Amino acid sequence: MTSHSPYLFIYGTLLDSGNRFGAFLQANSKLIGAGSFSGRLYDIGHYPGAFFDETCGLKVHGQIVELPDPDKVLSYLDPYEGIGPENEEPYEYTREVISIETENGLLNCWVYLYNHPVNGYRQILSGKYV
Incomplete structure (x- = not known):
């Protein structure tokens, strides 16, 4: 598997252009379409958390966007996602x-x-965070 990609899969609050990070992403990406991966999705409170898990038999659903400048966009989004x-x-x-x-x-x-x-968070069995 590669460690670089011009694409980002989003499944939660980044889908919402009503927050500044979702709006930034929308302004700095091109929507490609729907996608999913094998995994589990949880409601962490005001946002979701997903786990990649090929054995669970469930899917996490979301959208794929193409990033013309992945380094710029991801470095802006990482702190929002608690990374850095x-x-x-x-x-x-x-x-x-x-x-x-x-x-x-x-x-x-x-x-x-x-x-x-x-532990203690509700699993979203549909795999869709709304």
């Missing part, structure tokens, strides 16, 4: 490249995956 020197380790999320299922096959995309325990 201003945050305590272990970071709340990790950013990884995984294979996302699309109607045209697999596409390697960056995705923010939750990195803390989920």
Whole structure:
């Protein structure tokens, strides 16, 4: 698997152009379409957390965007996702490249995956955060 990609898979608050990070992403990306990956999705409170898990039989659903300048966009989004020197380790999320299922096959995309325990949080069995 590659560790670089011009694509980002989003499944939570980054889909909302009503917050400044979602608006920034919308202004600095091109919508490619829907996608999903094998995993589990949880409601962490005011936002979701996803885990990649090929064995669970569930999917996390979201959208894929293309980033004309991935370094610029991801460096802006990382602090929002709790990643970086201003945050305590272990970071709340990790950013990884995984294979996302699309109607045209697999596409390697960056995705923010939750990195803390989920005890006490509600699992979203539909895999869709609304």
